[in-house]
Amino acid sequence: MRLLPLADAEQVGHRAARHIATRIREFAPDEQRPFVLGLPTGSTPLPTYRALIRLHRAGAVSFRHVLTFNMDEYVGLPQAHPQSYHAVMQAQLFRHLDLPRHRHHLPDGMAGDLHAECRRYEALLAQHGPVQLFLAGVGRNGHLAFNEPGAPLDSRTRVVSLSEATRRANARFFHDTPERVPERALTVGLATLLEAEEIVLLVTGAHKARALQAAVEGPVSPQWPVSALQRHPNTLIFCDHAATRALAPSTLHPCRQHQLNPPGCPE
Numbered sequence: 001m002r003l004l005p006l007a008d009a010e011q012v013g014h015r016a017a018r019h020i021a022t023r024i025r026e027f028a029p030d031e032q033r034p035f036v037l038g039l040p041t042g043s044t045p046l047p048t049y050r051a052l053i054r055l056h057r058a059g060a061v062s063f064r065h066v067l068t069f070n071m072d073e074y075v076g077l078p079q080a081h082p083q084s085y086h087a088v089m090q091a092q093l094f095r096h097l098d099l100p101r102h103r104h105h106l107p108d109g110m111a112g113d114l115h116a117e118c119r120r121y122e123a124l125l126a127q128h129g130p131v132q133l134f135l136a137g138v139g140r141n142g143h144l145a146f147n148e149p150g151a152p153l154d155s156r157t158r159v160v161s162l163s164e165a166t167r168r169a170n171a172r173f174f175h176d177t178p179e180r181v182p183e184r185a186l187t188v189g190l191a192t193l194l195e196a197e198e199i200v201l202l203v204t205g206a207h208k209a210r211a212l213q214a215a216v217e218g219p220v221s222p223q224w225p226v227s228a229l230q231r232h233p234n235t236l237i238f239c240d241h242a243a244t245r246a247l248a249p250s251t252l253h254p255c256r257q258h259q260l261n262p263p264g265c266p267e
Contacts, residue, residue, distance in 0.1 A: 001235045009204040012238045013047025021061035029065035036067045038134030041085045044202045053096040063099040070106040071145035075184040107186040122157040134196035142211045142224035146187035149223045155189030190228045203239040209246040
């Protein structure tokens with residue numbers, strides 16, 4: 001696990017976007033071998049998406065041979081609903097890129113058989129995997145995607161009930177009315193997420209400080225789903241300084257910020 005503290009959310013977005021663009025270019029995807037990219041929604045990734053759009057417009061990265069999979073979707077919101085993740089991703093990212101329509105995927109929260117839809121989505125991920133890079137945000141209660149506290153560490157794509165804390169946090173997208181936030185969602189599981197070759201976590205704001213502490217300093221526990229990232233061999237965390245306020249000074253030592261005890265750093 002590598003930790004890179006930056007000044008603010010805009011710097012986090014800029015550096016994360018550069019990292020993603022570099023990974024895509026290095027992979028050199030083509031029609032038969034696309035780069036598979038996992039994506040989140042919410043407020044945290046917006047600076048990253050804006051930076052990716054700028055890089056694309058500058059000719060620094062193409063998404064023509066990228067295949068995307070979103071982490072989750074609300075149950076019961078039609079795709080045309082402005083807060084469905086289908087609509088949000090179109091508005092915030094997809095329509096600004098050269099990403100073909102058939103190359104971006106989200107679970108269908110309006111499926112007649114939600115459990116069958118989860119199996120279909122999990123199978124689609126397995127078919128096209130491994131995911132080269134999964135970008136993620138984290139909730140203040142430590143949820144990853146919609147894996148709420150208590151989620152099994154071996155979980156797969158499934159139907160979940162959203163906690164009251166998550167619904168309150170997401171109420172800002174629903175006219176500040178928690179009752180309007182759907183009660184259920186489809187989400188990739190923690191085990192599904194951990195199968196990605198690389199995970200990039202974005203953490204910004206003082207209200208995420210406890211979640212970042214759980215992610216970095218442990219212990220691994222279902223009560224803090226983000227702590228599962230400690231089990232992944234290639235996790236990179238971009239965070240702002242406000243989010244680091246709960247971390248121990250030793251964690252913020254320059255040597256530990258980039259990798260735990262890399263060569264040349266004292267034990």
